[in-house]
Amino acid sequence: MESRVETDGGVRRVDRASGGDVTWAEARAIALRASPSAPVEEVPLSTARGCRLARPLTALVPVPGTDVSAMDGYAVAGEGPWRVLGRVLAGGRAHGEVLKPGCAVEIATGAPVPEGTTSVLPYEAAHPLAPAPPTRDSPTLSGEQEGVWVAGVVQEGRHVRRRGEDVGLGEVVLGAGTRVTPAVLGLAAALGHDVLAVHRRLEVAVLVTGDEVIGEGLPEPGRVRDAIGPFLPGLIAWAGARVGPRLTIPDGAAPLRAALTPHPPAVPDRATSVPPGDGAPASLGGGAPGAPAERTQSHPGARRPSAPKADAGRVGWDGGAEIVVVCGASSKGPADHLRAVLDDLGAEVLVDGVAVRPGHPQLLARLPCGRLVVGLPGNPFAALAAALTLLVPLLKGERYEYGERMTLAVTPAPTSPTSPTSPSHRNQQPVHAAHQAPRGHRHSTTRLVPVRRSGKGAVPVGHDRPGSLWGAAMADALAVLPPGWDGEPVELLELPD
Numbered sequence: 001m002e003s004r005v006e007t008d009g010g011v012r013r014v015d016r017a018s019g020g021d022v023t024w025a026e027a028r029a030i031a032l033r034a035s036p037s038a039p040v041e042e043v044p045l046s047t048a049r050g051c052r053l054a055r056p057l058t059a060l061v062p063v064p065g066t067d068v069s070a071m072d073g074y075a076v077a078g079e080g081p082w083r084v085l086g087r088v089l090a091g092g093r094a095h096g097e098v099l100k101p102g103c104a105v106e107i108a109t110g111a112p113v114p115e116g117t118t119s120v121l122p123y124e125a126a127h128p129l130a131p132a133p134p135t136r137d138s139p140t141l142s143g144e145q146e147g148v149w150v151a152g153v154v155q156e157g158r159h160v161r162r163r164g165e166d167v168g169l170g171e172v173v174l175g176a177g178t179r180v181t182p183a184v185l186g187l188a189a190a191l192g193h194d195v196l197a198v199h200r201r202l203e204v205a206v207l208v209t210g211d212e213v214i215g216e217g218l219p220e221p222g223r224v225r226d227a228i229g230p231f232l233p234g235l236i237a238w239a240g241a242r243v244g245p246r247l248t249i250p251d252g253a254a255p256l257r258a259a260l261t262p263h264p265p266a267v268p269d270r271a272t273s274v275p276p277g278d279g280a281p282a283s284l285g286g287g288a289p290g291a292p293a294e295r296t297q298s299h300p301g302a303r304r305p306s307a308p309k310a311d312a313g314r315v316g317w318d319g320g321a322e323i324v325v326v327c328g329a330s331s332k333g334p335a336d337h338l339r340a341v342l343d344d345l346g347a348e349v350l351v352d353g354v355a356v357r358p359g360h361p362q363l364l365a366r367l368p369c370g371r372l373v374v375g376l377p378g379n380p381f382a383a384l385a386a387a388l389t390l391l392v393p394l395l396k397g398e399r400y401e402y403g404e405r406m407t408l409a410v411t412p413a414p415t416s417p418t419s420p421t422s423p424s425h426r427n428q429q430p431v432h433a434a435h436q437a438p439r440g441h442r443h444s445t446t447r448l449v450p451v452r453r454s455g456k457g458a459v460p461v462g463h464d465r466p467g468s469l470w471g472a473a474m475a476d477a478l479a480v481l482p483p484g485w486d487g488e489p490v491e492l493l494e495l496p497d
């Protein structure tokens, strides 16, 4: 719903009617529908953990690969006593001859039993017969240990693991979509796999905007520490994706547009095309897949850590991120260029504003190349709420699970001075009045309220202003209070641990 078009630094500025807000529930549903399917790739076992199998896992070999001993002892044939003809160790030379009744070989756990073996007699159950061998005429196979005899009680087939007994050759052991856990890796290796076909984890690039935002140290008045960049990697990993390039860019349409520009032309020095005062374009990408790369552009007045410069002459993307998250610049202020830039790039806007507090000015768009852009509000708690609304469903897709429902207890959480995550009683603030008014006070928007689970239900922890992560840091979930909430049980959105 475009109501007005002006120019601003060469970029068309599009003001969308505030009626464009979707409900919180719709926003989540749209994000789930837009979730990109992760590409399939073959990766070595060492890098597959956490991915999903793209194909069923089958056994390339039977397990065990041959008949082996399950115990240290004697592989025996027939009834005892047995003449011991030799010794077979796991990984050592196999006993090459058929074991005849009345004969045995000393054997280690996991070693192949000779053909003819009927059972294994563990050392604990074996009785050496000494000194004189029985009179029975028992053949010798190798001549070794001639005269050594053992006796004992055996059960037919006992302690012999037969070929393919655990897993048969070609057997399907796990279905496509199974998450690769450490146990899956071990199983895959045991079944002969060196590589696995997996859905690669989606990659997320992060753009932090805001001339006032600094990356380290004590912010001077008028500056703030970046509180969104630090929580995104954990949230992204928790949602099963990986963090790609991370870039801090100055306010301005041109740096944002440059950073979002897909498939960059090989322009030697794009910086010259940037309007004066609009900042130089920045480059995302260039980091090895899976390795977060921090790129920072300096701008006047901001104290910044020393960081690698953006590649001169390279703008836009050269990484494989399917999703880019833009922190800040999502509202309607003079420095909020995201909508205009997306419009300029021909993006399809899927969500533009959500009827939720906090996190109202959040945004989801698809660039013509297919890459998705999630716009998070600059206020850090609003950004977290928006990330749980749009980014997490986008990353989890069909793995997304709706939260449990719980009654919301409307009294503030009791805080223990000894709790590591709790402020002292002295600092505890009352829960916002809005959250304490469960009935009679109907809200027209969804509210996301930091809560802790307790025996009384979900208890709001307070400290939940959009600019502060204090409440979220004390909480284990966000309670979703729908518009018009009247005290019924509410869904809990899990917070990343």
Ligand SMILES: Nc1nc2c(c(=O)[nH]1)N[C@H]1C(S)=C(S)[C@@H](COP(=O)(O)OP(=O)(O)OC[C@H]3O[C@@H](n4cnc5c(N)ncnc54)[C@H](O)[C@@H]3O)O[C@H]1N2
Residues within 6 Å of the ligand: 208, 209, 210, 212, 213, 224, 225, 226, 227, 228, 229, 327, 328, 329, 330, 331, 332, 333, 336, 358, 359, 360, 361, 376, 377, 378, 379, 380, 382, 466
């Ligand atoms: N006229 C209107 N003004 C605002 C509206 C609106 O609808 N109409 N919405 C308000 C709401 S709600 C929010 S939330 C914010 C969102 O603002 P932006 O996404 O444009 O973000 P900024 O303006 O850049 O910053 C807002 C605030 O957050 C601080 N900030 C920004 N980035 C970070 C960061 N990485 N870490 C910590 N803090 C950050 C920034 O300094 C500002 O204080 O807009 C309202 N205004």
Ligand code: MOO
Residues within 6 Å of the ligand: 356, 357, 358, 359, 360, 361, 377, 379, 382, 383, 466, 467
């Ligand atoms: O929605 Mo804003 O997100 O209230 O701070």
